[in-house]
Amino acid sequence: MQQQPNLIFEQQLSNYFREQLEELANMFEPSPQEDTLWYIGNLLARFGNSSTLYSYQDGRFGVRPLALLYKDALDTPIARQRCLFLRQLGDLALFIGALFPQNYARRGIKKDYFVGMGTAAYDYLSIHARDYQHVFAELATTFHDMLELVARAGNRQQGFDMSDILAVYERWRKSGDPFLASQLAKMGIQLTPDTPSQ
Template identity: 35%
Template sequence: MADTVVRAHDLREYFHQALHAAAQAQRLRAEAATLWYLTDLLVRFSRSERFYDYTESGWRLRPLAELYGIALEAEQESERRRILQRMGDVALFVAGLFAGQLGRRGIDVDYYIAMGGTAYGVLSEMNAESVRDSALSCVFEDLAGRFVGFADVLAEIGEQRCERSDEQLLRLYELWQKTGSERLARKLRGHGIDPLPTTGRMQ
C-alpha cells in the first residue's frame, strides 16, 4: 500500500514545497525568508496545542481583540512582540484556511485581514532587540503589505478539489467582494461567474 501519510520529519519540507508551488500559482513573488516563515507557521499550527491557548476555561482560541489588548498592556517589549506575532499568525492562518467558515460564526474575513495586517505592521516598525528581530521585521513588513495575497497562498494549499454548491459559490463571491482576492476571482470565473469591481472593496 502506498504511503500517503506525510512523516513528521518531512513536514517542514512538504509545507515549504507546497507554499512555493501555491505562491507561483497565485503569481505572488514571495521572498524566500517569508516562505520559510510561513513554513514554520504551518508546521507549528499542525499541532492543535500550539494553535489554541490554554486558559482557565481550558483550550480555546483567544479572540484577536483580546490578544491585542494583552499586547498593549505588556510591560516588556519582548512579550508585546511575542503576542503581536501570535495575533498576526493566528489571523493569517484563519483567514487563509478557514475563511469560508467564518460567516457561519458571524465574523467576516476582513476583520481577520485588518487585525492580522495591523499586528504584522506594528511588528515591522518595532525596534529590533536582536539579529533575529531585525531579520523578521522584513518578513513582517512583507506579510503586512500583502496579507490577502499570503492568505490566498495558504488557501490554495488547504483547498480540496470538490464541486461547489450554489451556497458555497455565493459565499465565495461574498469573500471576493470583501477581500478583492485575485485567487477568488479566478475561482469564480472558473465557475462561469465574472466578478465585477465594486466600491468599498479592500485592496
Template identity: 25%
Template sequence: MRDQKTTPKVELFVSPEGFFQELVQEGLNQRKVQTYPVVETYLVRLLQHYLDARNLFESDYVSESGQKAPQTLAEMYLTAQSAEPPVKNEMLRKLGDRALYISGFFGDSLSRKVVDIDYYAGIGGAAYATLAHHTKEDTMVKVYDTFARRFQDYVDVLTYISHNSFIKSDESILRLYDRYMRTGSELAREKLVEMGVLALSPDQVKLGKQG
C-alpha cells in the same frame, strides 16, 4: 558471473519541511505572488507549527497574578500593546500568525460568522505592522512588513494550499472544537482526541487499556 545492476533507490518520503516547501512554492506560483525567500521559509514554518492543531488553542499570556488574559483577537492585541517588549513581540507574532493561518485555512467557516475574515485580516495585519515597527532584526522586519502590507495575498496562498492538500477547510477543526466547547458533545470530543487536539486524561487511558 554477470554483474548485477543495482536498482537506484527511490526516496518515497520527504520531510515535513520538504513537503510544506513544495506546497508553499506551488501556492505562491498558482496565486502569482512573488516574494522574498525569507517570507517563503516563514510560511513553511508556519504550516509546520500548525500541523499540530493544538497550537491553535495554546495559551498566549498569563499575567503576574496568574490570571489568563481574554482570548479574543482584539483583546489579545490590546493586552500585547501594554506588555513589556519581549512579551509584546511574542504575543503579536502569535496573533499575526494565528490570524493569517485561520483566515487561509478556515475562511469558508469565517464567512458564516458574525466575526468575518475582514476582522482577522485587520487584526493580523495590524499585529504584523506593529512588529515590523518594533523589531530590530532587518530580516524579520522584511517578513512582518510584507505580511502587513499584503495580508490578503498570503491568505489566498494558504487558502489554495488548504483546498489542494490533505487539510480541508470543510472538515474544520475549529468548528468541531467550537461544538465541543459549546455542547460538550462526546462525539466531537472523540474526534478531537483522534486528531490530537485533545488529550485523554489518565483515567481515560486506564479505561482504554482495560477494554
C-alpha cells in the same frame, strides 16, 4: 546531538507545506520572497501541534480570540512581550483566516477582520521585531494575498487538504499508530525510521 522526534517531524511538515506554497507562489506578482514562504511553512507546521494552536482559558481549551491577543499586546509594558503577542496574533490571523474562514463566517466574522488584525500585527513587527523584519513587512503589505496563497495551498485537489494533514498528524503524534503514519505517507508526508511519536 539527536533532535527531538516532534521537531524532526515538524521540519518535514514544514518542508511539505513550503513545497505546496512554492508551487502556487508564481500566481502572485511579485512572487513572495523565499524567506516569507519559509516562515509561512514553519507557521503551518507549528500550528499542526494543537498545543501551539490552542490555549487553556476559563476552564476550556480553544483558540484565543484575536481581539484578546491584541488587548494583551496593548496592555503589556514590555516591548519584547508585545512583539510575542503580536506575532501570535498575526500568525493566528493568517492560519485561521486562510484555512478555517467558514467557521468564523458563521459567527459573522468576515475576511476583512483577519486582514485588518494580521496586517496591523505584522506592520508593527516589521519595525519593532528583533528578527524577520523583512518577512513581517512583506506579510503586512501583502496579507490579503498571503491569505489567498495559504488557502489555495490548503485546498489542493489531491483528496487531502492542510486541515486533513494537520488532524492526522496530531492523532499520529499522540498515538504513534502505524496506520496513521501510512496515511501521512499517502498525503505526501514521509516519516523517517527515527521519527517516532511522542
